Amino acid sequence: MQQQHSLPATRQVTPAAPGESIPVVPLRHPLRLAIAVVLILVALSAAWDVAVNQRYHWDVVVSYLFAPQIMAGAGLTVLLTVVSMSVGIALGTVLAVMRLSANPIVSTISRGYIWFFRGTPLLVQLIFWFNIAALYPVIAFGLPLGGPSLVLGSANVLITPLGAALLGLSLNEAAYMAEIIRGGIGSVDKGQYDAARGLGMNSSQLMRRVILPQAMRVVLPPTGNQVISMLKGTALVSVLAISDLLYSAQIIYSNNYQTIPLLIVASLWYLLMTTILSFFQTKLERRYGRGFDAAPRRNFRSKTRSMTRSKTRTIR
């Protein structure tokens, strides 16, 4: 109090009475608004052009959108993605845990696997599995050093094009997933291990109940990327003459020369599938983000509002 009195009164400020609120004029953002208007105009004109340009042949797009060949191709693409990702995630988890093992042989094997499958082109791996019969004409499970073996049959019969595609995609994906999951496990605080062990958990309970659920939060976003690039990457299997979505579209346009419309058909299906996947990714991220992300989610409406006028936000 005494200090305040001794200060020279340099400016006159009308003090607000206690409890009285002071009106606040929000900061205007005219440039922000102008840019938004320009961008909306550009987007609208582009959309209009696409809609009225006859050369897109939207009638052809519509007529082939639900063609049986396209539908079968889309189904196969989904099958390849689901199976390869499932095997890739399962095997990747095993490889990640192996990589972190205290046993040097186990971790070296995992390291070697990842080195090999990440280091060679997927296309090469696919063709390699397709031609595996050239190296191993007969597939059999047997004991090492010439022990008795169980013959399963000719490699040419067992490894179908679809089988080769699934093998190639899954084993390749496992190498990438292993690194993603290893990163997720590494992101979990070391104190969590002490706490879980202190409560009497063994290694497997520790991993399943405490470490992996927390790793999920870090693992999910890159895994979402992997799923989407797998979905589109399955197009690579057309080299094994498998009629996935893109290959089916290619077969059709090689007959009727409607290249662009059929590529649009395929793209629309790819877009639909990635949209559905992104939706589930968001749900999963929210599920595994529980307890970590205390900040409230900002929805679209509040985003558009903050574009035109500033809004006080509470920071947690």
Add this chain to the structure above:
Amino acid sequence: MNTAMVEAQGVRKSFGSTEILKGIDLRVERGSVTCLIGPSGSGKTTFLRCINHLEKVDAGRLYVDEQLVGYAERNGRLYEMKERQTARSRRTAGMVFQRFNLFPHMTVLENIVEAPVHVLGRPRSEVTAEAQTLLDRVGLGDRGHSYPQELSGGQQQRIAIARALAMKPRLMLFDEPTSALDPELVGEVLDVMKSLAEAGMTMVVVTHELGFARQVSDQVVFMDQGVVVESGAPADVLGNPQHERTQAFLSKVL
């Protein structure tokens, strides 16, 4: 014959070439409270972690509840314990950490029932009722469905104590339980620890809270550079320290 809850005989522990514990002899009676004090790097925390098998003892004998820690003794030889045996014997002691280490992906109640349900295999409904009682006991009966991140440090540490108690341990270990807390939150955690001591729980507490040590403990142990320098009743060790290293430490802290 051996009725102590914790009995250490010449316990040694090294990390690489650095010897952290250089022969610790210590006895913690059942139902007593022991405070370990000393400068940082004196080996207090390492010794506490040895009691709960979080670190392996290199030499000497460490008995917890009459069980040799980490080894089985047969025919004059020590056999290293298997992981599952170690996990089993850890249940004797409950541990509370400096940084709480609650499971952030679980609610408060889930944190508490996790180990009784998944480690002991007890029915969830029964454990949940007990967990609620424990929450009431630490004064957080209404926070069962919060996530740890939504709570203050003091509240989190009280939850951590409740989580350890849910395993019905015979011994509670506290590793600097108030060091990560804002000063105004220290009291609420110490209060819970005091009531636990009054209820007769055997406790080993690594702490810098000398007031707590003086008021609550039966035994104060001063450690420095991996050895026990001085131990005894709090009035003696804190009030009338005999060793000059103890005197030097206390003069800096008080």
